Amino acid sequence: MNVVRAENKYEQVMSYPITRPRRLRRTSALRALVRETELSMGDLIAPLFVVSGSGIKRAIGSLPGHDHLSVDMVAEEALALSKIGVKGVLLFGLPETKDPLGSSACDERGVVQQATRAIKRELPDLLVIADLCFCEYTSHGHCGVLLNGEVDNDLTLVETRKQALSLAQAGVDIIAPSGMMDGVVGAIRSCLDEAGYQQTVIMAYSAKYASSFYGPFREAADSAPSHGDRQGYQMDPANTEEALREIALDLEEGADIVMVKPALSYLDVISRAKQQFRVPLAAYNVSGEYAMVKAAAGQGLIDHDRMMLEILTSIRRAGADLVITYFAKDAARFLRHN
Numbered sequence: 044m045n046v047v048r049a050e051n052k053y054e055q056v057m058s059y060p061i062t063r064p065r066r067l068r069r070t071s072a073l074r075a076l077v078r079e080t081e082l083s084m085g086d087l088i089a090p091l092f093v094v095s096g097s098g099i100k101r102a103i104g105s106l107p108g109h110d111h112l113s114v115d116m117v118a119e120e121a122l123a124l125s126k127i128g129v130k131g132v133l134l135f136g137l138p139e140t141k142d143p144l145g146s147s148a149c150d151e152r153g154v155v156q157q158a159t160r161a162i163k164r165e166l167p168d169l170l171v172i173a174d175l176c177f178c179e180y181t182s183h184g185h186c187g188v189l190l191n192g193e194v195d196n197d198l199t200l201v202e203t204r205k206q207a208l209s210l211a212q213a214g215v216d217i218i219a220p221s222g223m224m225d226g227v228v229g230a231i232r233s234c235l236d237e238a239g240y241q242q243t244v245i246m247a248y249s250a251k252y253a254s255s256f257y258g259p260f261r262e263a264a265d266s267a268p269s270h271g272d273r274q275g276y277q278m279d280p281a282n283t284e285e286a287l288r289e290i291a292l293d294l295e296e297g298a299d300i301v302m303v304k305p306a307l308s309y310l311d312v313i314s315r316a317k318q319q320f321r322v323p324l325a326a327y328n329v330s331g332e333y334a335m336v337k338a339a340a341g342q343g344l345i346d347h348d349r350m351m352l353e354i355l356t357s358i359r360r361a362g363a364d365l366v367i368t369y370f371a372k373d374a375a376r377f378l379r380h381n
């Protein structure tokens with residue numbers, strides 16, 4: 044037997060044939076006994092897409108299994124999700140009208156605001172999370188106010204305060220700013236606190252990368268930029284240190300939960316963020332990650348359910364406490380409801 048001195052502890056390292064790691068893999072009960080990462084429905088957040096109008100439940104072509112829902116249909120879907128163990132929904136809105144400022148995002152009668160009220164009326168305990176951004180609401184599809192062709196940070200913060208306040212007034216539990224504007228968490232926190240919404244939680248999309256994995260979402264949310272791209276505000280996929288700086292800044296500004304997005308190509312970032320900050324950490328298993336599995340499964344190339352569970356487990360294993368995922372409904376067939 045070799046006794047190896049690790050940092051602060053003694054580890055016994057015995058070798059074959061005394062040691063046989065396969066012993067603990069032999070049966071399903073043994074594997075469950077020593078499993079390190081648990082996945083349960085309570086860890087998953089389901090995105091929903093709300094459209095204006097009524098009586099609408101229309102399949103979203105780019106996201107198989109998901110629908111555009113009008114306000115009157117959204118509570119029904121939320122109820123179905125809550126019945127299968129989902130604890131929170133993340134709302135995205137496709138408004139009736141768009142303008143350069145994205146002002147319909149701040150309208151108390153906006154689609155997300157109305158959907159929030161409708162869900163809260165029926166299901167007061169279901170967490171309603173609102174994505175706070177402007178790309179679905181601006182005529183140009185960028186995530187804020189344009190000045191000389193660029194998204195102006197501080198002008199966008201002015202509009203952000205309005206949107207945050209209208210979402211809080213509608214009764215959302217959590218506001219999730221996803222536009223990657225500097226100072227956005229502080230701006231939202233101070234505005235909410237001044238208005239008496241000290242208990243509204245902020246889940247910051249702190250490390251959000253300029254990713255090709257958002258493709259199917261942009262079709263679903265009608266939010267592709269009409270010119271240019273988002274590299275001026277979203278992060279360069281090559282960077283990790285920058286992600287850690289972004290997270291530190293958001294925590295300083297008062298973020299309650301921080302996020303890394305996308306998840307799969309950024310598991311290393313999730314892992315480092317968890318190790319460094321030890322705060323509640325979300326990961327967004329984004330639309331392209333979902334669509335790839337659906338497409339491959341549709342062609343019979345992979346086993347859909349096993350791949351889905353492996354992906355969700357890997358995101359939790361890397362360090363995410365909660366996972367925003369289009370798989371929530373599919374996963375419910377396999378997971379514990381707590």
Ligand code: PBG
Nearest residue numbers: 176178221256257260329330331
């Ligand atoms: C809004 C927003 C996006 C996503 C979440 N919030 C799109 C984007 O940044 O272009 C992407 C989610 C997904 O792909 O599932 N800014």
